[in-house]
Amino acid sequence: MRLELEKRAERSSLMALLSPVIALALTLVTGGILFAALGQNPVIALYTFFIEPLTASWSLQELVVKATPLILIGVGLAVCYLSNNWNIGAEGQFTFGAIVGCVLPIMFPGFESALTLPLMLVMGVAGGMAWAAIPAFLKVRFGTNEILTSLMLVYIAQLLLDWLVRGPWRDPDGFNFPESRVFSEAATLPALADGRMHLGAIFAIIAVLIMAVVLLKSLKGFEIRVLGQAPRAGRFAGFSQNRMVWFAFLLAGGLAGLAGISEVSGSVNQLTPIVSPGYGFTAIIVAFLGRLNPIGIFFSGFLLALSYLGGEAAQVGLGISDKTTRVFQGMLLFYVLACDTLILYRVRFGRPSATGRGN
Amino acid sequence: MKKVLGLAAVALLGLGLVGAQAADKLKIGFIYVGPIGDHGWSYQHNQGRIAIEEEFGDQVETVYIENVSEGPDAERAIERLARDGAGLIFTTSFGFMNPTVKVAKKFPDVKFEHATGYKRADNLSTYSARFYEGRYIIGQIAAKMSKSGTAGYIASFPIPEVVRGINSFMLGAQSVNPDFKVKVVWVNTWYDPGKEADAAKALLDQGADVIAQHTDSPAPLQVAEERGAIGFGQASDMINFAPKAQLTAIVDDWSVYYKGRVKAVLDGTWKSEDVWGGLAAEMVLMAPYTNLPEDVAKAAAETQEKIRSGEFHPFTGPIFKQDGSQAVGEGEILDDGTLLGMNWYIKGIDDKLPQ
Numbered sequence: 001m002r003l004e005l006e007k008r009a010e011r012s013s014l015m016a017l018l019s020p021v022i023a024l025a026l027t028l029v030t031g032g033i034l035f036a037a038l039g040q041n042p043v044i045a046l047y048t049f050f051i052e053p054l055t056a057s058w059s060l061q062e063l064v065v066k067a068t069p070l071i072l073i074g075v076g077l078a079v080c081y082l083s084n085n086w087n088i089g090a091e092g093q094f095t096f097g098a099i100v101g102c103v104l105p106i107m108f109p110g111f112e113s114a115l116t117l118p119l120m121l122v123m124g125v126a127g128g129m130a131w132a133a134i135p136a137f138l139k140v141r142f143g144t145n146e147i148l149t150s151l152m153l154v155y156i157a158q159l160l161l162d163w164l165v166r167g168p169w170r171d172p173d174g175f176n177f178p179e180s181r182v183f184s185e186a187a188t189l190p191a192l193a194d195g196r197m198h199l200g201a202i203f204a205i206i207a208v209l210i211m212a213v214v215l216l217k218s219l220k221g222f223e224i225r226v227l228g229q230a231p232r233a234g235r236f237a238g239f240s241q242n243r244m245v246w247f248a249f250l251l252a253g254g255l256a257g258l259a260g261i262s263e264v265s266g267s268v269n270q271l272t273p274i275v276s277p278g279y280g281f282t283a284i285i286v287a288f289l290g291r292l293n294p295i296g297i298f299f300s301g302f303l304l305a306l307s308y309l310g311g312e313a314a315q316v317g318l319g320i321s322d323k324t325t326r327v328f329q330g331m332l333l334f335y336v337l338a339c340d341t342l343i344l345y346r347v348r349f350g351r352p353s354a355t356g357r358g359n
Numbered sequence: 360m361k362k363v364l365g366l367a368a369v370a371l372l373g374l375g376l377v378g379a380q381a382a383d384k385l386k387i388g389f390i391y392v393g394p395i396g397d398h399g400w401s402y403q404h405n406q407g408r409i410a411i412e413e414e415f416g417d418q419v420e421t422v423y424i425e426n427v428s429e430g431p432d433a434e435r436a437i438e439r440l441a442r443d444g445a446g447l448i449f450t451t452s453f454g455f456m457n458p459t460v461k462v463a464k465k466f467p468d469v470k471f472e473h474a475t476g477y478k479r480a481d482n483l484s485t486y487s488a489r490f491y492e493g494r495y496i497i498g499q500i501a502a503k504m505s506k507s508g509t510a511g512y513i514a515s516f517p518i519p520e521v522v523r524g525i526n527s528f529m530l531g532a533q534s535v536n537p538d539f540k541v542k543v544v545w546v547n548t549w550y551d552p553g554k555e556a557d558a559a560k561a562l563l564d565q566g567a568d569v570i571a572q573h574t575d576s577p578a579p580l581q582v583a584e585e586r587g588a589i590g591f592g593q594a595s596d597m598i599n600f601a602p603k604a605q606l607t608a609i610v611d612d613w614s615v616y617y618k619g620r621v622k623a624v625l626d627g628t629w630k631s632e633d634v635w636g637g638l639a640a641e642m643v644l645m646a647p648y649t650n651l652p653e654d655v656a657k658a659a660a661e662t663q664e665k666i667r668s669g670e671f672h673p674f675t676g677p678i679f680k681q682d683g684s685q686a687v688g689e690g691e692i693l694d695d696g697t698l699l700g701m702n703w704y705i706k707g708i709d710d711k712l713p714q
Contacts (some may be wrong), residue, residue, distance in 0.1 A: 058442060062435045136554055162547070166517060166713070175700040176519050182457060196434065267431050272454060273516075274430040312436055315424045316443050322426045323392075 005345040020289075023335035030331055043167040048317045049310035049328070059313075061195035061338070063305050065267055068093070069276070070202040071301035072259035073283035075211045076252030078292040082215070084228040089135065090152030090256040091280025092157035096256020098264045098275050099161055100127025102180065105187035106169050106271065112186035120261055128257015129250045131157060136249035140242045146249075162273050169271060179343060180271035189266030194228045200264030203258060204301075212294040240317055242273040260276060289336055296351065307332065385447065385624060387411060388440030391424035392434070392452035399562060399575025399594040400549065400611070401425060404451045404474075406595075408554050408614035414618050418625060428456025434461055441466045444594025447624050449617070450474065453518070459483065461630060470629055475520065477699070481631050489637030490520075491527035492666045493609035493645060493696075494571075495673035496659055497591045498531025498647075500606055503571045504589060505657050509540040513572040513579050515549050517713045519701045526705045527673045528571055531662075533707060542567055543710040551579035551606045563588055580604055589650065596646035607659070608646035615641045619652050635695065638667040674698065678705040 003315025014121035031049070043105040053059040073090045078086040101124030104111060134153060138144035166178040171339040173181070227234040227244045235241065259267030264275055286304055389408050393401035406661040408421050422445065427436045440448050441462055441657040449472045450459045456476035463483040471483040479485055501510045512528065515520050525543060529559050532539040542565060543560040551574070558568050559579035563619045564585050570590035572579045577600035583590040592598065592608025616634065623629040635644040645663055648656035665671040676687035687693045704712055 056442070058438065062438075065431075065435070071546075123446060177477075178516065178518060179457070210436040263431055270457060272430060274454075276434050277428040277430055304650055308432075309435075311441055312424055314420045316388075318543060319422065322424070 002349075004348045005341070006348045008067050008344060008346050012107050013342055019343055020336060020337040022330065024337045025330045026339075027328070028256060031328060032333075034324070034327065035320075038320060038324070040320065042151045042180045045314065045320075046320055048314050049307065052317070053306060053309040057193070058195045059309060061193055061197035063302065063309055064201045066305035066308055067301040068198075069203045069259040069263050069279040070283050070286045070304060071298055072074055072200070072207055072262070073252075073256045073280055074286040074290060074297040074301055075207050075256035075294045077209070077283055077287040078290070078294065078297060079215070079224055080248045080252045081287060082228045083224045083244050083248045084231070085136075085139075085245055086147045087132065087135065087150050087249060087252050088147050088284065089132070089152075089154045089280070090252060090283055091278065092150070092154035093131045093253040093256035094260040094263075094276055094280045095161055096260070097124040097128030097133035097253075098260035098271070099157070099164065100124060100130070101257070101261030102169075102264060102271050105183040105265075106180050109181060109184065114186055116186045117189065117265070120265060121258065124261025126257070127253045128253040128255070128260060128284040129348045132249040132253020132255070132256070133246075140245050146245075161271065161275065165271050165273050167272045171270075173322050178273050182242045183265065187265060189262060196267060198262070200259070200266050200318075201260030202260060207255060207258075208298045215294060235263075254284075259334045285312070285333060289333070303332075304329070365612055383687060384417065385415075385419045385621070386443070386445045387419055387421045387621060388445035389421065390427050390436055390440070390442070390448070390450045391423060391425040391456060392427060392429060392451075392454065395423070395425050397550050397575050397596065398577055398600075401451070401575075403594050403611040404449070404613055407617040410614035411617050411621050413622060415625070419621060427455075429696070433698070434458035437462045438465070438650075439519050445469060447621065447629075448472070453520075470624060478634060479631055484620075484631045484633070486634040486636075488611055488613075488630075488640075488642035489635060490611070490643055491523050491610055492637040492672055493643050494524045494527040495531035495666065496645060496662050497571060497607065497609065498528035498533075499535050499662055500531075500591075500651065500655060500659050501528070501571065502532035502535035504537070504606065504651070505569045507566050507568045508536060508538065509542060509565075509567045510569045510571055511559065511565070511567030512541050512543045513555055513558045513562070513570065514543050514545050515574050516547060517545065517702075519699060522704070522712065523698055523701045525708065526701065529705055530673055530678070531710055537707075539707070541571075541708055541710075543708070546574060546714055548574065549582040550575045554578040555579050556582050559583060559590075560586075573673050577601065592646055594686065598646065598649065605646070606650055607648050610644040610646055612642060612644045638663060639669065679705055680704070681708060681712075702705075 028046060032046060035042045035045035041277060077087060077090055101120045104116060104120050104122060109329035135146045136147040138149050139146045169180045171179050171181045189200060192200050192201060223239045227239055227241060231241055256310055282304060286297055286300045309331050311322060314320050315322055331352060369438045389449060391401040391605045394400050396628050397406040408423060411419060412421055424436045427433055428500055429452060437458055447470045450605045451474045456473055458480055459471055459473045460478050463480050467482055473485050475487045476485050489526060512525055529541055542562055542563060546554045546558050548554055549628040555574050555576050559582035569590060570579050570583045572593050575594055577597045578591045580592060580597050580601040584601040589604050589606055593607050594611050596608045596610055598605050648659050674693035677689045678686045678687050
């Protein structure tokens, strides 16, 4: 007796559409049970977790701040994954973009003009692209596995940042503590409202809209998907595999770099040893949760951001551990993947069939 | 559906109001950089929080957020506590400095206390402890107990606090054995039991027979225990993790300070201050001297008393820097400003400070 997954002959498009909703409902039910087991009123706990952060202007803005980098990186990664380029290193591209973008406000703090911010943003994008170009080059030239190279470059970027803020870029008035100087007004992304929401949110929306049109409506989008799903067919159609590697990595790197410099300039206002609480990795989850669709990524970015904010609200409001947040996120992902799998496949109990069809 | 949600919202709003009415007691918020179960830095701050609850009972309510990353998330976490009605907020790690400054500006009526930083405002105090006083004592013990004359030192980040600790440890050791050696490993983390244990093993393999650490997990001590070496607890008394290996521990005790600050807020006498207290202020305590010959334990207790009473300062000259230049002359004491920004080793430390 064994378990087997068998591909369904036809899949229900209604179920496919409902899948994330079912997953969310299952998460809420399990979450409720979990909270009840912790001795909390499940309704109040779930309210604190998922609704309370949406009830005040400041926390809504914080939600946008948290979702912005996730969405920016996520839409770039979607192009990578759709075209079969496994860029795991967005965290590094984010970090390197932040580093390059901060050259101006840290090394030339006196340079304060209307050009400061645009130049910082351009340099941030260029930094992210440059960092992503390394695995792209290695893949195109030597056939190196991009999963490994892009991932390892994350650590290099993080250590480079660490070295910079402890060494040459240390705040000269900072008692040797590992932080850069705080940026001037001219190097700070303007806020959009009274809270911390900054211009980066607009970049994220623009990125989602453009990528939605490109992926869903343009020839380029077709090319991306064909090369991802059937590289041979793509070649017959005259699409270049190598050009696609470059395109996907540079696009994802550029967006991650933009996210990096936006976060540092708009939210943190200085370089610190850590500029990202794992945005580049969380964005991988966001991309898949959004089914590699820019509009879907927009929503999944907010959902994940909400789970972080909700986790903090629950810690303060209910006094439950931050581990609960992690369990919650894990549950959500588990249910989404499980629902997706069960819509595409059916579970069969029994012996493998005589023909040995394993999958 | 909408109606149901609306009803639920109203019901919950009601709950919120009930909560608000009970809020004439002082709400005190804490932001921790690590998990409260780390048995080190954050654990000790949380012990301080518990001490507040025990002391003031119904007059206060405490809340905390743990595992807050020192980065983009910090400002939001601090602001949440302020929005949630906290009247006094402790942010307990250096990396929370600028976020605390920003939130303090937004909430002038809330009082903030930032640990280990240097930026203050009318509603923002800073506080830290002179852990180097304890490090001088364990340096002396290490030099007396080591057979190889070499200590291994597991260091986190090359910030002044840690460099000052290594120097103080070495000054204590040199006061016993001028040729004492210390090997330093930088692990670039405050809390990573695996990495810390690896560092301890490497140091023991290289001939060190006593381990000192400026990281928060008990892992190095546990390695020492397994290998028959000796060491010192960090931040909390770790004797349960290493009953044979721990000689003493430098304990961060924030409870006296925390209780004092809460009382000041309740009395209306709270003022923005910069507090840097050590053994005398009871912010630094030494765990019982164990696994030591009587004379060593006695000498350690004597040194502790001399430092506590102010009779002796660990950074009393003459002190020479690693490059040979003199930092402070005979009989003089290094000033607090220099101590706070310390980024050089004293002579005799066989390591290059990461720059």
